[in-house]
Ligand code: URP
């Protein structure tokens with residue numbers, strides 16, 4: 425064997441049990457209550473520690489051209505930070521260029537990622553901007569290539585109208601792909617923005633005020649309506665409002681194949697952050713909502729109506745966030761979080777708010793299952809040896825200096841956690857060790873995802 429992790433408590437999406445884990449050729453080869461007879465090149469004693477599958481961050485924006493600039497983590501910086509937070513697979517959203525087939529988009533960004541470097545494995549989702557029939561039809565070749573999830577934005581200047589959204593859902597259903605949606609009502613955002621601007625109300629609070637709860641809920645319900653009409657599966661990204669949670673619960677109860685993702689920022693912060701002197705740093709879309717929405721998200725997690733937690737990692741440097749200090753419209757939307765998701769969710773498990781298997785289900789097992797990532801998402805024989813060793817006693821305070829992203833600030837500054845990852849293995853290779861990135865930029869692979877027809 426190449427690696428033997430002994431005496432730890434293994435956590436799967438279902439249960440926790442004391443076991444040793446043996447790794448060979450990047451795969452989990454054996455899991456057993458006593459593998460002390462096994463000879464391995466490297467033996468790690470995990471006494472008192474948890475042994476978990478690496479997280480899969482199903483929603484990032486690396487090197488993302490957006491808001492008049494480009495997000496500040498390229499593929500290497502973003503995946504390096506991921507590794508240091510126990511995330512071993514990153515699914516990045518990349519947008520199609522006008523006139524480009526979806527296969528061309530996938531290959532263009534795969535090439536960029538390979539050039540910039542990958543510390544852990546990468547999958548892609550493609551945001552649809554140009555819905556010309558022949559380009560939409562190119563979804564088939566992208567799916568055959570291993571990109572099986574596509575996104576529509578209902579907002580932003582590149583967002584699509586309902587008819588296009590409907591056609592994307594229809595095409596995706598035909599080719600066994602999954603559509604993800606950013607749901608906010610664009611007309612309402614524009615109307616409310618105009619109103620506040622005309623009243624001279626330009627502070628970061630008005631970013632939230634122009635995208636309040638009902639703006640998101642209406643779009644969630646409309647998106648679900650189109651999915652219902654077509655009997656097509658749908659994945660709602662970064663769900664952040666109480667009414668939208670209700671809509672998802674109703675849809676699931678009705679038997680629709682609707683998946684919901686939320687993000688740590690909606691589980692930890694509320695709209696109060698926009699009143700802070702550094703409120704601009706928290707500007708993202710959808711914005712953090714009121715306490716009732718946060719409570720509804722946690723309740724939905726506990727009920728099983730939220731399927732995944734992902735970060736929407738899209739950091740911008742302080743100077744770029746400052747563009748909108750006195751005018752919320754100029755703030756590039758997005759925040760850092762790729763290194764914080766798993767430690768934050770696991771610390772909730774450590775406090776008994778959710779169970780450790782639930783954290784694994786949300787952050788690893790479900791994203792793998794939903795996005796056709798067949799080699800990952802669980803500690804099971806034959807799966808990739810993407811493993812995190814977590815010390816439930818370790819105290820850790822988040823400071824931007826101890827993060828591994830290229831972002832020059834973090835909204836998680838000062839967060840105190842009990843319990844933290846101490847080692848991360850990507851396909852059996854140590855990439856993070858007690859505060860230090862020990863991997864390299866040539867390690868991560870582009871992963872191909874199965875379509876829903878397999
Ligand atoms: O504010 C955000 N979320 N920025 C990234 C783009 C998106 O909408 O997901």
Ligand code: ZN
Pocket residue numbers: 606661662709710
């Ligand atoms: Zn979005």
Ligand code: ZN
Pocket residue numbers: 483484485517736738
């Ligand atoms: Zn996003």
